[in-house]
Amino acid sequence: MTTATATGEPTDSPYALSHLDALESEAVHIFREVAGEFERPVILFSGGKDSIVMLHLALKAFAPAPVPFALLHVDTGHNFPEVIEYRDRTVAEHGLRLHVASVQEFIDRGELRERPDGTRNPLQTVPLLRAIEDHRFDAVFGGGRRDEEKARAKERVFSLRDEFGGWNPRRQRPELWQLYNGRHAPGEHVRVFPLSNWTELDVWQYIAREKIELPQIYYAHEREVFARSGMWLAPGEWGGPREGEAVERRQVRYRTVGDMSCTGAVDSDADTIEKVIAEIAASRLTERGATRADDKLSEAAMEDRKREGYF
Amino acid sequence: MSQPSTTPPGDVEGTSATSLLRFATAGSVDDGKSTLVGRLLHDSKSVLADQLEAVELASRSRGQEAPDLALLTDGLRAEREQGITIDVAYRYFATPRRRFILADTPGHVQYTRNMVTGASTAELAVVLVDARNGVVEQTRRHAAVAALLRVPHVVLAVNKMDLVGYEESVFAAIAEEFTRYAASLGVPEITAVPISALVGDNVVTPSAHMDWYAGPTVLEHLETVPVAHDPSDDVARFPVQYVIRPQTPELPDYRGYAGQIASGVLRVGQPVTVLPSGRTSTIEGIDALGAAVDVAWAPQSVTLRLTDDLDISRGDLIAPAEASVSPSQDLTATVCHLHDSPLTVGRRVLLKHTTRTVKAIVKQIPSRLTLDDLSQHPEPGELTANDIGRVVLRTAEPLAVDPYADSRRTGSFLLIDPADGSTLTAGMAGDAFAEAAADAADGGRAAADDEGWDF
Numbered sequence: 001m002t003t004a005t006a007t008g009e010p011t012d013s014p015y016a017l018s019h020l021d022a023l024e025s026e027a028v029h030i031f032r033e034v035a036g037e038f039e040r041p042v043i044l045f046s047g048g049k050d051s052i053v054m055l056h057l058a059l060k061a062f063a064p065a066p067v068p069f070a071l072l073h074v075d076t077g078h079n080f081p082e083v084i085e086y087r088d089r090t091v092a093e094h095g096l097r098l099h100v101a102s103v104q105e106f107i108d109r110g111e112l113r114e115r116p117d118g119t120r121n122p123l124q125t126v127p128l129l130r131a132i133e134d135h136r137f138d139a140v141f142g143g144g145r146r147d148e149e150k151a152r153a154k155e156r157v158f159s160l161r162d163e164f165g166g167w168n169p170r171r172q173r174p175e176l177w178q179l180y181n182g183r184h185a186p187g188e189h190v191r192v193f194p195l196s197n198w199t200e201l202d203v204w205q206y207i208a209r210e211k212i213e214l215p216q217i218y219y220a221h222e223r224e225v226f227a228r229s230g231m232w233l234a235p236g237e238w239g240g241p242r243e244g245e246a247v248e249r250r251q252v253r254y255r256t257v258g259d260m261s262c263t264g265a266v267d268s269d270a271d272t273i274e275k276v277i278a279e280i281a282a283s284r285l286t287e288r289g290a291t292r293a294d295d296k297l298s299e300a301a302m303e304d305r306k307r308e309g310y311f
Numbered sequence: 312m313s314q315p316s317t318t319p320p321g322d323v324e325g326t327s328a329t330s331l332l333r334f335a336t337a338g339s340v341d342d343g344k345s346t347l348v349g350r351l352l353h354d355s356k357s358v359l360a361d362q363l364e365a366v367e368l369a370s371r372s373r374g375q376e377a378p379d380l381a382l383l384t385d386g387l388r389a390e391r392e393q394g395i396t397i398d399v400a401y402r403y404f405a406t407p408r409r410r411f412i413l414a415d416t417p418g419h420v421q422y423t424r425n426m427v428t429g430a431s432t433a434e435l436a437v438v439l440v441d442a443r444n445g446v447v448e449q450t451r452r453h454a455a456v457a458a459l460l461r462v463p464h465v466v467l468a469v470n471k472m473d474l475v476g477y478e479e480s481v482f483a484a485i486a487e488e489f490t491r492y493a494a495s496l497g498v499p500e501i502t503a504v505p506i507s508a509l510v511g512d513n514v515v516t517p518s519a520h521m522d523w524y525a526g527p528t529v530l531e532h533l534e535t536v537p538v539a540h541d542p543s544d545d546v547a548r549f550p551v552q553y554v555i556r557p558q559t560p561e562l563p564d565y566r567g568y569a570g571q572i573a574s575g576v577l578r579v580g581q582p583v584t585v586l587p588s589g590r591t592s593t594i595e596g597i598d599a600l601g602a603a604v605d606v607a608w609a610p611q612s613v614t615l616r617l618t619d620d621l622d623i624s625r626g627d628l629i630a631p632a633e634a635s636v637s638p639s640q641d642l643t644a645t646v647c648h649l650h651d652s653p654l655t656v657g658r659r660v661l662l663k664h665t666t667r668t669v670k671a672i673v674k675q676i677p678s679r680l681t682l683d684d685l686s687q688h689p690e691p692g693e694l695t696a697n698d699i700g701r702v703v704l705r706t707a708e709p710l711a712v713d714p715y716a717d718s719r720r721t722g723s724f725l726l727i728d729p730a731d732g733s734t735l736t737a738g739m740a741g742d743a744f745a746e747a748a749a750d751a752a753d754g755g756r757a758a759a760d761d762e763g764w765d766f
Contacts, residue, residue: 019331183732
C-alpha cells in the first residue's frame with residue numbers, strides 16, 4: 001500500500017530517525033535476536049529484491065564479522081537466468097554458504113507432479129520443508145511483508161511452525177513490544193520476517209539509499225514476451241508460448257521476481273532506480289495483483305498455502 | 312551535535328526522510344472500526360485499484376450496493392465467515408507527510424489481550440465510540456489499556472455522528488466524559504474528533520456537516536502528532552544482544568557488543584556500568600551499522616566497543632555509570648495474562664526481559680483488576696486469559712529492570728511456559744497507572760485538559 005513519495009517533514013529534534021532508519025534498526029535487531037537465540041538459522045534467498053535487502057541488512061547487522069547464517073534457495077527450475085547468475089555471484093562475493101532445494105529433482109524422482117498449468121510456485125513447499133528437516137534449520141528468515149496480502153497482515157515477526165511446517169493463525173503467539181519468543185520444540189521451527197513492517201516503496205527507497213545492486217530485470221529492458229491471463233510472460237522451456245500466443249518485443253520490467261510461469265512483466269520505461277520509485281509511487285496496482293497469477297486464484301489462496309507451510 | 316552518517320548526504324529523489332508513526336485502534340464490535348480503518352486507507356489513497364476491485368466484487372456478491380470498506384481489512388477466512396476480526400492485524404499506509412503502521416485490534420471483551428498487544432508498540436491509540444451510546448464499559452476498558460500500556464497519545468473518535476444529527480452537544484458531552492476519565496488514569500494527551508466513518512466526515516477530509524468543529528481530522532492529527540519524545544530526557548539503556556568477534560587476521564582483537572539502544576542517548580567517551588556484574592568501563596567507539604559515530608540514541612541498532620576487555624555476553628545491560636539500576640531477584644508488576652491456561656500462584660515459568668531469559672516462580676497474585684471500573688479483587692489465586700492483575704515474581708538470577716513508567720522497553724517482560732514455549736503473560740514492572748490515577752478509584756478527579764478539541 002503506497003501513496004505519493006515522501007516530501008519529508010521538518011524534524012523537530014536532533015534525535016529524529018527517518019522511517020528507513022527506524023525500519024532498518026528494527027530489522028537488524030531481529031537478525032541479531034535470532035543469532036543470539038537459535039542454533040541453525042538460514043536465510044531464504046531467491047535473488048529477488050526482498051531477499052537481497054534481507055541479506056544486505058544481515059551483512060550490516062554482523063559487520064565486521066561475516067553473516068553467521070547459511071542461505072537456502074528453493075529453486076523451481078523456472079528461474080530467470082539473470083537471477084540465478086546474480087545469486088551465485090552474490091554468494092561468492094560474500095563467502096556465503098548456499099543450499100539449493102530443487103523442485104526439478106523432486107519432479108524427476110516422482111515425488112512431485114507437474115501441474116497442468118505449468119506453474120511451480122505452489123510446488124516449492126515440499127522441497128522447502130524437506131530442506132528444513134534435513135539440515136535441521138530451527139529459524140528460517142523469509143522476506144515476507146505484512147503489507148503484501150490480507151492473510152499476511154496477521155503474520156508474526158516470529159512465526160511458529162509445527163513439525164509439518166504448518167501455520168495455524170489461531171496458534172500464533174501474541175507478540176508484544178520488541179520481545180520475540182523463539183522457543184520451540186524439537187522438530188518445530190520458527191519463520192522469521194525481518195521485513196514485516198516494510199512496504200514495497202520502503203524496500204525500493206532503501207535499495208536506492210543504500211545503492212544496492214539488483215538483477216537487471218527489475219529495470220526496464222527490451223525482451224520477448226507474450227500475453228497470457230492479462231500478463232506479459234517470458235517465453236521459456238517452462239511451457240510458453242502455447243499455440244495462438246503471439247510473441248512480441250516490448251520494453252518491460254519486473255516488479256517481483258519468481259517462477260517464470262507466473263511472474264508477469266509490466267510495460268515500463270523505468271530504467272533507473274529513481275524512475276522505478278516514481279513509477280511505484282504513482283502505480284494504481286499492488287505489487288502482487290499486477291504480476292502474480294498464483295495469488296489471484298482465490299480470496300483465500302495465500303491463507304491456504306501458508307497453512308500448508310508456504311513462505 | 313554530530314549526526315550519524317547512516318543517511319548519505321544528497322538525498323536521492325523520492326527517498327526523503329519521513330517519519331514513522333505506529334498507532335493502534337480499539338473499538339467495540341459495532342462501533343464501525345473496520346469501516347474507519349477502511350475509510351482511512353481508502354480516502355488517503357492507500358487502497359490500490361486491484362484491492363478496491365476485489366472489495367467491490369465481494370460487496371456486490373453479498374448484495375451490497377456501495378463497496379463495504381470493512382472488507383478491506385478483514386483478513387482470514389474464519390473472520391470473514393463470522394464477520395469479526397479475531398486478532399491483531401497490521402496495516403501500512405503513507406501520506407506525503409508520514410509513514411504509518413497501524414495495529415488494528417478487535418475490541419470485544421474477550422480480546423483484551425489483543426488490544427494490549429497492539430498498544431504495546433503504539434505511540435498513539437484511537438479509541439472509537441458510537442455517538443448514540445457514548446462512553447460505555449468497553450470504552451473505559453480501552454482507555455485503561457492505553458493508560459496501562461503508557462501509550463503517549465490517545466484519540467477519541469466519536470463515530471456515527473450522522474446518526475445523531477451531527478449534534479455538537481452530543482459530541483461535547485462524550486468528549487468531556489472520556490477526557491475526564493482518561494486524564495484521571497494518567498493519559499498524557501487526549502484529542503477528541505467527531506466523525507462519521509461511513510460518510511467520511513473528519514476521517515481524512517473535513518466534514519461539511521459539522522461547522523462547529525474546528526479541530527483536525529483524524530488523519531491530520533495522525534500526521535502532525537509528535538512521533539517520539541526526546542531521548543535525551545531518558546536514562547540510557549543498552550541490552551547486549553550479541554557479541555561480534557570476527558577473529559580474523561585483520562581484526563584479531565575486535566569485540567563489539569551489538570544491540571538496539573532501548574532508551575536514551577549514548578556517547579563515545581561515556582563511562583558505563585555493565586549489569587549484572589557491576590564492572591565499569593568507557594565507550595570507546597559506536598558503530599551505527601557501518602558508520603563510526605560519536606553519539607547514538609534509541610531506537611538505533613548499533614555496536615558498542617569498550618576500552619576494557621570485560622566478560623560481557625548476551626543478556627547483560629550496559630548503562631551510564633551515574634544512572635545505573637540495581638539488579639534484583641524480586642519483581643512486582645502489573646500483567647495481562649494472554650494464555651488459555653491460567654497463571655497460578657506457585658507456577659514455574661521462564662521470564663524474558665530485554666535480551667535475557669531466566670527461570671522465575673509466581674510468588675503471589677495480590678490482586679486482579681477490573682478494567683471497566685478499576686475495582687480491585689484481592690488474592691484471586693489465579694489469572695485467566697484477558698485478566699489484568701498484580702503479580703509478585705522471584706527470579707533465579709538478578710535482573711536489571713526499570714519501572715515500565717520510565718521505559719517501555721526495559722520495564723516490560725514476557726512470561727513463557729517452559730514446557731511448550733507458549734507466551735503466557737505480558738508484564739509491566741512497577742505501578743499500574745500514572746500518579747494521577749492513584750486516587751481515581753475513590754472518586755478523585757484530575758483536571759481535564761480541554762486543549763484536546765476546539766469548539
